[in-house]
Amino acid sequence: MHYLLDKRVKDHAHEELIDLLKMIYKRGVRFGRIILVGDILENWFFSATRKLKKKRKMFNRLFDRIDRLAPAGSEKIYILGNHDAVRFDMRLPIHIEGYLTARDWQIKEVYETTEMVVAHGHQGQYGKLFWFFNIVFLRILYRFASLFPSLYRFCDSFYRKHFNFDRHNTQEQMLDYYARLSHILKQEDRLMVSGHTHQFLHLDDLKVINTGDWIDSKTFVIQDGLVFHGLRYAGKKTLVEEFEYKHK
Numbered sequence: 089m090h091y092l093l094d095k096r097v098k099d100h101a102h103e104e105l106i107d108l109l110k111m112i113y114k115r116g117v118r119f120g121r122i123i124l125v126g127d128i129l130e131n132w133f134f135s136a137t138r139k140l141k142k143k144r145k146m147f148n149r150l151f152d153r154i155d156r157l158a159p160a161g162s163e164k165i166y167i168l169g170n171h172d173a174v175r176f177d178m179r180l181p182i183h184i185e186g187y188l189t190a191r192d193w194q195i196k197e198v199y200e201t202t203e204m205v206v207a208h209g210h211q212g213q214y215g216k217l218f219w220f221f222n223i224v225f226l227r228i229l230y231r232f233a234s235l236f237p238s239l240y241r242f243c244d245s246f247y248r249k250h251f252n253f254d255r256h257n258t259q260e261q262m263l264d265y266y267a268r269l270s271h272i273l274k275q276e277d278r279l280m281v282s283g284h285t286h287q288f289l290h291l292d293d294l295k296v297i298n299t300g301d302w303i304d305s306k307t308f309v310i311q312d313g314l315v316f317h318g319l320r321y322a323g324k325k326t327l328v329e330e331f332e333y334k335h336k
Contacts (some may be wrong), residue, residue, distance in 0.1 A: 089302045090130040090171060091150055092139050094237075098244065102150075104321060105302050109153040111325050121311075122158050123199060125283040125299050126169025126208025129184065132226050133233040133240055136172075137181040147187065155191055166193045169208035169283065174230070176223060198273060203314075203335060205273045209284030209298070212269030256285065266296050279316075279335045281309070290318060290333045297333060 093100045129136045140147055158164050166188055173180050180188070180195060188195060199206040214222065229243040256262035270280055281297045288300025288307040297316060300307030306321040307330070318331040 089124075089128050089150075091128060092130045092134065092136055092146070098240065099303065101302050101306055104306055104323065106149065106153060107325070108306075108321050109157065113153065113157060117157065118159050119157055119162060121163040121165070122154065123165040123206055123281075124154075124167060125206060125281065126167045126210075127171040127283060127301075128166065128169065129172050131174060131181070131184075132171050133230050133243060135181075135234075137183045140183055140187060151188075151191060164191075164193045165199050165206070166195045167199060167206060167208050168195065168197050170210040170214070174223060174227065176220070200278075202278070204279040204281060205275055206281040207269070207273055209269055209282035211272045212265050212282075213284070256287065262287075263294075266291065266294055270294070270296075288318065288320070288330065290316075290331050292333065295335070 089102075089105065090098075090100060091102065091105075093102075131137075155164070168178060168180065170178075172184075175181070178197065179185070185195060197207065229246075233240045233243050256265060265285075266280075269275075269282065273280060275295070277295070279295050279297065281299065283299050283301065285298060286301040286304060287298055288305045290297045297309060297318070299309050300318075300320075302308075308319055308321075310317045310319060314335045316333045316335065317329055318333070320328045320330050322328050
Protein backbone atom coordinates (compact mmCIF):
# COMPACT_ATOMS: atom_id res chain seq x y z
CA MET A 89 0.00 0.00 0.00
CA HIS A 90 2.80 2.41 0.94
CA TYR A 91 0.13 4.28 2.88
CA LEU A 92 0.95 7.88 3.93
CA LEU A 93 2.50 8.80 0.58
CA ASP A 94 1.56 12.26 -0.65
CA LYS A 95 0.61 12.57 -4.31
CA ARG A 96 2.77 15.67 -4.53
CA VAL A 97 5.80 13.41 -4.20
CA LYS A 98 4.59 10.03 -5.50
CA ASP A 99 1.41 8.65 -7.06
CA HIS A 100 -0.73 6.28 -5.01
CA ALA A 101 -4.23 4.80 -4.91
CA HIS A 102 -5.30 5.49 -1.33
CA GLU A 103 -8.81 6.67 -2.26
CA GLU A 104 -9.44 3.60 -4.40
CA LEU A 105 -8.33 1.44 -1.47
CA ILE A 106 -10.84 3.11 0.86
CA ASP A 107 -13.54 2.62 -1.79
CA LEU A 108 -12.71 -1.08 -2.03
CA LEU A 109 -12.85 -1.60 1.74
CA LYS A 110 -16.21 0.17 1.91
CA MET A 111 -17.53 -1.97 -0.95
CA ILE A 112 -16.43 -5.24 0.67
CA TYR A 113 -18.01 -4.22 3.98
CA LYS A 114 -21.32 -3.23 2.38
CA ARG A 115 -21.49 -6.58 0.56
CA GLY A 116 -21.40 -8.32 3.95
CA VAL A 117 -18.03 -10.01 3.45
CA ARG A 118 -16.08 -10.78 6.64
CA PHE A 119 -12.75 -12.56 7.02
CA GLY A 120 -11.45 -15.13 9.47
CA ARG A 121 -7.89 -13.99 8.70
CA ILE A 122 -6.47 -10.81 7.20
CA ILE A 123 -2.79 -10.63 6.26
CA LEU A 124 -1.14 -7.38 5.19
CA VAL A 125 1.94 -8.51 3.28
CA GLY A 126 4.37 -5.70 4.08
CA ASP A 127 5.18 -2.17 2.90
CA ILE A 128 1.86 -1.11 4.34
CA LEU A 129 3.15 2.19 5.71
CA GLU A 130 5.68 4.38 3.92
CA ASN A 131 8.43 5.09 6.45
CA TRP A 132 11.62 5.43 4.42
CA PHE A 133 11.86 9.09 3.52
CA PHE A 134 9.16 10.54 5.77
CA SER A 135 8.58 9.60 9.39
CA ALA A 136 5.45 7.49 9.86
CA THR A 137 5.72 8.16 13.60
CA ARG A 138 5.54 11.90 13.06
CA LYS A 139 2.49 11.46 10.83
CA LEU A 140 0.83 9.23 13.44
CA LYS A 141 1.28 11.94 16.06
CA LYS A 142 0.02 14.74 13.80
CA LYS A 143 -2.51 12.91 11.63
CA ARG A 144 -3.91 10.04 13.68
CA LYS A 145 -7.20 10.36 11.81
CA MET A 146 -5.39 9.33 8.63
CA PHE A 147 -4.30 6.07 10.28
CA ASN A 148 -7.79 5.52 11.69
CA ARG A 149 -9.35 6.08 8.27
CA LEU A 150 -7.51 3.04 6.91
CA PHE A 151 -7.39 0.69 9.90
CA ASP A 152 -10.96 1.34 11.05
CA ARG A 153 -12.15 0.07 7.67
CA ILE A 154 -9.86 -2.95 7.68
CA ASP A 155 -10.63 -3.86 11.29
CA ARG A 156 -14.38 -3.95 10.78
CA LEU A 157 -13.91 -6.66 8.13
CA ALA A 158 -12.44 -8.92 10.83
CA PRO A 159 -15.03 -9.94 13.46
CA ALA A 160 -14.02 -10.91 17.00
CA GLY A 161 -11.83 -14.01 16.92
CA SER A 162 -10.37 -13.30 13.47
CA GLU A 163 -6.61 -13.23 12.96
CA LYS A 164 -5.05 -9.94 11.87
CA ILE A 165 -1.45 -10.30 10.74
CA TYR A 166 0.82 -7.35 9.91
CA ILE A 167 3.86 -8.59 7.98
CA LEU A 168 6.93 -6.35 8.16
CA GLY A 169 8.15 -4.97 4.85
CA ASN A 170 11.38 -3.13 4.19
CA HIS A 171 9.53 0.20 3.78
CA ASP A 172 7.70 -0.19 7.09
CA ALA A 173 10.84 0.22 9.19
CA VAL A 174 14.17 2.02 9.10
CA ARG A 175 15.58 0.50 12.28
CA PHE A 176 18.57 -1.79 11.95
CA ASP A 177 16.70 -4.52 13.82
CA MET A 178 13.84 -4.26 11.28
CA ARG A 179 11.24 -3.53 13.95
CA LEU A 180 8.43 -1.06 13.53
CA PRO A 181 8.80 2.31 15.28
CA ILE A 182 7.57 1.92 18.85
CA HIS A 183 4.56 4.25 18.43
CA ILE A 184 3.43 2.48 15.26
CA GLU A 185 3.84 -0.89 16.93
CA GLY A 186 1.81 0.29 19.90
CA TYR A 187 -0.95 1.62 17.66
CA LEU A 188 -1.29 -1.73 15.87
CA THR A 189 -1.03 -4.01 18.90
CA ALA A 190 -3.73 -1.94 20.63
CA ARG A 191 -5.95 -2.92 17.69
CA ASP A 192 -5.04 -6.62 18.11
CA TRP A 193 -2.73 -6.86 15.11
CA GLN A 194 0.01 -9.50 15.33
CA ILE A 195 3.26 -8.09 13.95
CA LYS A 196 5.48 -10.68 12.30
CA GLU A 197 8.36 -10.90 9.86
CA VAL A 198 7.12 -14.30 8.65
CA TYR A 199 3.72 -15.94 9.11
CA GLU A 200 3.59 -19.72 8.82
CA THR A 201 0.99 -22.47 8.84
CA THR A 202 1.14 -26.06 7.65
CA GLU A 203 -0.30 -24.95 4.31
CA MET A 204 1.59 -21.74 3.58
CA VAL A 205 4.39 -19.35 4.47
CA VAL A 206 3.91 -15.60 4.06
CA ALA A 207 6.60 -12.92 4.04
CA HIS A 208 7.07 -9.54 2.38
CA GLY A 209 9.84 -10.91 0.17
CA HIS A 210 12.75 -8.51 0.72
CA GLN A 211 14.47 -11.46 2.41
CA GLY A 212 15.21 -12.84 -1.06
CA GLN A 213 16.92 -9.61 -2.09
CA TYR A 214 18.86 -8.28 0.88
CA GLY A 215 21.72 -9.95 2.67
CA LYS A 216 22.55 -8.58 6.12
CA LEU A 217 25.55 -6.56 4.92
CA PHE A 218 23.67 -5.08 1.96
CA TRP A 219 20.72 -4.25 4.22
CA PHE A 220 23.07 -2.40 6.60
CA PHE A 221 24.49 -0.17 3.85
CA ASN A 222 21.01 0.23 2.40
CA ILE A 223 19.70 1.66 5.66
CA VAL A 224 22.65 4.06 5.97
CA PHE A 225 22.15 5.33 2.43
CA LEU A 226 18.39 5.75 2.67
CA ARG A 227 18.76 7.68 5.92
CA ILE A 228 21.01 10.14 4.12
CA LEU A 229 18.34 10.51 1.43
CA TYR A 230 15.70 10.80 4.15
CA ARG A 231 17.51 13.83 5.61
CA PHE A 232 17.57 15.59 2.26
CA ALA A 233 13.96 14.71 1.47
CA SER A 234 12.82 15.90 4.91
CA LEU A 235 14.39 19.30 4.26
CA PHE A 236 13.35 19.50 0.62
CA PRO A 237 10.27 17.32 -0.09
CA SER A 238 10.52 18.07 -3.82
CA LEU A 239 13.68 15.93 -3.83
CA TYR A 240 11.65 12.83 -2.95
CA ARG A 241 11.01 11.84 -6.56
CA PHE A 242 14.69 12.20 -7.44
CA CYS A 243 15.81 10.28 -4.35
CA ASP A 244 13.29 7.51 -4.92
CA SER A 245 14.22 7.19 -8.59
CA PHE A 246 17.94 7.21 -7.82
CA TYR A 247 17.54 4.56 -5.13
CA ARG A 248 15.45 2.26 -7.30
CA LYS A 249 17.86 2.56 -10.23
CA HIS A 250 21.13 2.04 -8.35
CA PHE A 251 20.29 0.12 -5.17
CA ASN A 252 16.92 -1.58 -5.36
CA PHE A 253 16.76 -4.62 -7.62
CA ASP A 254 13.27 -5.80 -6.79
CA ARG A 255 12.02 -5.75 -10.38
CA HIS A 256 12.68 -8.71 -12.62
CA ASN A 257 13.34 -7.97 -16.27
CA THR A 258 13.77 -11.59 -17.31
CA GLN A 259 12.20 -14.93 -16.46
CA GLU A 260 15.57 -16.15 -15.18
CA GLN A 261 15.88 -13.23 -12.73
CA MET A 262 12.39 -13.87 -11.42
CA LEU A 263 12.91 -17.61 -10.95
CA ASP A 264 16.28 -17.02 -9.26
CA TYR A 265 14.70 -14.56 -6.82
CA TYR A 266 11.86 -16.89 -5.84
CA ALA A 267 14.25 -19.82 -5.51
CA ARG A 268 16.34 -17.80 -3.02
CA LEU A 269 13.27 -16.67 -1.14
CA SER A 270 11.88 -20.22 -1.03
CA HIS A 271 15.15 -21.49 0.46
CA ILE A 272 15.35 -18.70 3.05
CA LEU A 273 11.74 -19.18 4.16
CA LYS A 274 11.96 -23.00 4.13
CA GLN A 275 8.91 -23.19 1.89
CA GLU A 276 9.16 -26.91 1.12
CA ASP A 277 5.77 -28.13 -0.16
CA ARG A 278 3.80 -25.16 1.12
CA LEU A 279 2.34 -22.23 -0.77
CA MET A 280 4.58 -19.14 -0.57
CA VAL A 281 2.85 -15.73 -0.57
CA SER A 282 4.85 -12.51 -0.89
CA GLY A 283 4.78 -8.92 -2.12
CA HIS A 284 7.84 -6.64 -2.42
CA THR A 285 8.27 -6.66 -6.20
CA HIS A 286 4.81 -5.17 -6.88
CA GLN A 287 4.42 -7.78 -9.63
CA PHE A 288 1.03 -9.48 -9.39
CA LEU A 289 1.49 -13.14 -10.35
CA HIS A 290 1.11 -16.80 -9.49
CA LEU A 291 3.60 -19.52 -10.42
CA ASP A 292 1.87 -22.90 -10.17
CA ASP A 293 5.03 -24.99 -10.52
CA LEU A 294 6.78 -23.11 -7.69
CA LYS A 295 3.62 -22.71 -5.57
CA VAL A 296 4.12 -18.96 -5.41
CA ILE A 297 1.65 -16.07 -5.25
CA ASN A 298 2.67 -12.41 -5.30
CA THR A 299 -0.13 -10.12 -4.16
CA GLY A 300 0.99 -7.20 -6.34
CA ASP A 301 0.44 -3.74 -4.86
CA TRP A 302 -2.02 -0.95 -4.27
CA ILE A 303 -0.11 1.69 -6.25
CA ASP A 304 -0.07 0.53 -9.85
CA SER A 305 -1.93 -2.78 -10.08
CA LYS A 306 -4.54 -2.36 -7.28
CA THR A 307 -4.56 -6.09 -6.58
CA PHE A 308 -5.16 -8.43 -3.67
CA VAL A 309 -5.82 -12.10 -2.96
CA ILE A 310 -8.75 -13.76 -1.22
CA GLN A 311 -8.47 -17.29 0.15
CA ASP A 312 -11.54 -19.53 0.23
CA GLY A 313 -10.53 -22.90 1.63
CA LEU A 314 -7.67 -24.15 -0.55
CA VAL A 315 -8.58 -21.84 -3.43
CA PHE A 316 -6.86 -18.48 -3.83
CA HIS A 317 -8.47 -15.82 -6.02
CA GLY A 318 -6.24 -13.08 -7.45
CA LEU A 319 -8.41 -9.97 -7.84
CA ARG A 320 -7.87 -6.56 -9.41
CA TYR A 321 -9.89 -3.47 -8.52
CA ALA A 322 -11.00 -1.96 -11.83
CA GLY A 323 -12.79 1.04 -10.35
CA LYS A 324 -16.50 1.85 -10.14
CA LYS A 325 -17.00 -0.96 -7.60
CA THR A 326 -15.79 -3.53 -10.10
CA LEU A 327 -13.51 -6.49 -9.31
CA VAL A 328 -11.83 -8.55 -12.03
CA GLU A 329 -10.50 -12.04 -11.25
CA GLU A 330 -7.01 -12.37 -12.79
CA PHE A 331 -6.30 -15.91 -11.62
CA GLU A 332 -7.56 -18.80 -9.52
CA TYR A 333 -5.02 -21.04 -7.80
CA LYS A 334 -5.90 -24.25 -5.95
CA HIS A 335 -3.26 -25.34 -3.50
CA LYS A 336 -2.75 -29.11 -3.48
